[in-house]
Amino acid sequence: DIVMTQSPLSLPVTPGEPASISCRSSQSLLHSNGYNYVDWYLQKPGQSPQLLIYLGSRRASGVPDRFSGSGSGTDFTLKISRVKAEDIGVYYCMQGLQTPLTFGGGTRVEIK
Amino acid sequence: VQLVESGGGLVQPGGSLRLSCAASGFTFSEYAMNWVRQAPGKGLEWVSLITDDGDTTVYADSVRGRFTISRDNSRNTLFLQMGGLRGDDTAVYYCAKSPMTTVTPWFDFWGQGTRVSVSS
Numbered sequence: 120d121i122v123m124t125q126s127p128l129s130l131p132v133t134p135g136e137p138a139s140i141s142c143r144s145s146q147s148l149l150h151s152n153g154y155n156y157v158d159w160y161l162q163k164p165g166q167s168p169q170l171l172i173y174l175g176s177r178r179a180s181g182v183p184d185r186f187s188g189s190g191s192g193t194d195f196t197l198k199i200s201r202v203k204a205e206d207i208g209v210y211y212c213m214q215g216l217q218t219p220l221t222f223g224g225g226t227r228v229e230i231k
Numbered sequence: 232v233q234l235v236e237s238g239g240g241l242v243q244p245g246g247s248l249r250l251s252c253a254a255s256g257f258t259f260s261e262y263a264m265n266w267v268r269q270a271p272g273k274g275l276e277w278v279s280l281i282t283d284d285g286d287t288t289v290y291a292d293s294v295r296g297r298f299t300i301s302r303d304n305s306r307n308t309l310f311l312q313m314g315g316l317r318g319d320d321t322a323v324y325y326c327a328k329s330p331m332t333t334v335t336p337w338f339d340f341w342g343q344g345t346r347v348s349v350s351s
Contacts, residue, residue, distance in 0.1 A: 158337040160275075167325060167344055168275065173337040211275055215336035218289045219266075220277040 121145050124145045125223035131231045132206075138199045140226045142212035147192045148175075156216035159188055159197045162225075163208040172197065173215075204230060232256040232340045234326045239345030246316050246317055246349070252309040253324030260284075260304035263329035266311050268322035272289065278324070279311065283332040294320075316349045323347075 132138045148156045155175035160168040170179040172188035172229040175195065185200040199206055207230055212223040238250040252264070256342035266278040279300040280289045288300050297315040302308065309326055323344040 156336050160338075162275075167341040168338075169341065170337060173339075179339070199256055209274075213275075213337070215334075218277075218280065219291050220280075220335060222275045222277070225274045 120219055121148075121217065121221050123212055123214055123221050123223040125210075125212055125226050127226060128224070129227045129229070131229055132202045133231050134200075134204055135201050138202050138206075138228065140197045140210050140212075140228075142190075142195045142223050144214055145213075148214050148216050149192050150216065155191050156214055157188075157190070157195050157197070158213045158215055159186075160211045160213065161166075161206070162211065163205075163207050166208075168211065171210075178180045188217070202228075232327065234328060234340060234342035235275050236324065236326050239324065241348045241350065242316055243351050244317060244349055247312070247314045248316065248347060250311040250313065250324055250345055250347070252311075254307045254309065254326075254328070259302075259307040261332060263331060263333055263335055264300075264302060264309045265327045265329060265335055266300060266309075267325045267327050267338070267341075269325070269344075270319070270322045271293075273322075275286035276322075280329070280335055281309070282336070286342045287333065294332045313347070316347075321347060321349045 153196040159172040176188045209225045233255045263322040279302045281300045299312040325344045328340040329340035330339045
């Protein structure tokens with residue numbers, strides 16, 4: 120199974136400041152088609168997870184452009200250019216390359 | 232797109248439960264579907280996948296042999312038959328849609344979840 124490791128576990132942020140979350144996979148997520156099969160989800164308090172980024176860097180429909188995904192192979196990053204109060208919650212990375220689909224442990228983003 | 236789960240509840244260890252997910256707003260028969268669960272205070276765990284036509288199913292090791300995923304494309308409904316339930320099956324169970332027919336590189340829509348508690 121592919122293990123996904125996220126850091127940090129918790130991320131206190133100041134509104135208006137940037138934030139960054141790291142995700143590392145135990146094996147390469149780069150498919151032969153050139154896409155990295157890593158996704159990012161946000162689970163806001165009391166809600167279901169919602170898709171933010173798929174295929175490493177593609178923003179899902181309706182996701183603000185302050186969210187961006189980058190990386191290749193085994194190292195990936197989710198960046199928020201200027202954090203808003205509505206961005207709080209737990210962020211998860213997930214690999215979609217092979218079953219079993221596996222998630223990182225999550226990063227809790229909270230306002231300082 | 233709407234995914235509405237139902238069927239959760241309190242069940243004794245060793246018992247059974249059948250979850251349902253009613254889908255609307257898209258052509259259900261054209262997409263693979265999944266179940267994902269979240270134990271209290273914990274992260275997300277993928278449970279099972281079924282292809283668009285229902286011919287292929289895949290399970291996490293933790294549930295293989297105890298859970299069965301199925302779908303009724305005529306009723307736009309996804310199911311999860313759960314048996315041999317254990318305490319570590321206690322979780323919120325989410326129905327999640329794939330953007331593709333046979334694989335799930337990401338989940339583009341999630342339901343609101345249904346809670347399953349296994350306890351005596």
